[in-house]
Amino acid sequence: MDGETVGGRSAMAGSGLLRPDPAPGLAIVVMGVSGCGKSTVAAMLADALGCGFVEADDHHSHANKEKMSRGVPLTDEDRLPWLESLRDAIRIRLGHGEDVVVSCSALRLKYREVLRQGDGAYKPGSYAACRVKFVCLEASTEVIAERVRRRAAEGGHFMPASLVRSQLDLLEINAAEGITVVDATLPAHAIVEATIAQFRDELASTAC
Ligand SMILES: Nc1ncnc2c1ncn2[C@@H]1O[C@H](COP(=O)(O)OP(=O)(O)O)[C@@H](O)[C@H]1O
Numbered sequence: 001m002d003g004e005t006v007g008g009r010s011a012m013a014g015s016g017l018l019r020p021d022p023a024p025g026l027a028i029v030v031m032g033v034s035g036c037g038k039s040t041v042a043a044m045l046a047d048a049l050g051c052g053f054v055e056a057d058d059h060h061s062h063a064n065k066e067k068m069s070r071g072v073p074l075t076d077e078d079r080l081p082w083l084e085s086l087r088d089a090i091r092i093r094l095g096h097g098e099d100v101v102v103s104c105s106a107l108r109l110k111y112r113e114v115l116r117q118g119d120g121a122y123k124p125g126s127y128a129a130c131r132v133k134f135v136c137l138e139a140s141t142e143v144i145a146e147r148v149r150r151r152a153a154e155g156g157h158f159m160p161a162s163l164v165r166s167q168l169d170l171l172e173i174n175a176a177e178g179i180t181v182v183d184a185t186l187p188a189h190a191i192v193e194a195t196i197a198q199f200r201d202e203l204a205s206t207a208c
């Protein structure tokens, strides 16, 4: 039987039963410099929530990956289509009322503003109301450099250790944005648990 909306709630026509609107879904972007652990944490978080996972590295053009592998930082022009592709992926999930976890460096406010537009109702600057939230993993330069060096030496990633400096130089966090900053040296499962606890009331997902 078709439902109808009554006073912001769905009613089963004829049955008299009121059903709350479905939760609108939440996007959690795990952000930070290369090597901070965002892919590791984001994949575990999506798994725990039973929701979709968007890995930003999978949205880079071949040209972007090739440039970074040569040790050349991306320009904002290189980043824009990448960020827009991630914004669109977020918008699709939120449009379906689903949660989604995204792993993306999102180092600057202007990059995060593109991702926030994944919430079609987002008004620039209304950070608290936005359905796109950010969790930033932070660690010392030494810890980050060691992780990236080890990962590159194992041959599993295009990002060279030489780009760590430019990543750290770009990272900006503005207090007004309300970004959750987490110690990236904590065990990944502890970061996942703390993140779920923080956003529990806003998540559509009940699978954790
Ligand atoms: N919480 C953690 N504690 C210790 N090592 C970690 C942690 N998270 C990730 N790592 C390791 O650090 C390296 C970089 O992690 P990765 O998830 O690829 O980072 P990013 O996606 O931010 O570049 C990997 O070798 C990974 O196994």
Ligand SMILES: O=C(O)[C@H](O)[C@@H](O)[C@H](O)[C@H](O)COP(=O)(O)O
Pocket: 033, 034, 035, 039, 056, 057, 060, 073, 074, 079, 104, 105, 106, 107, 159, 167
């Ligand atoms: O795992 C990593 O090392 C990062 O995710 C990396 O692959 C990311 O794609 C770059 O950070 C490019 O973007 P920025 O130059 O904007 O950080």
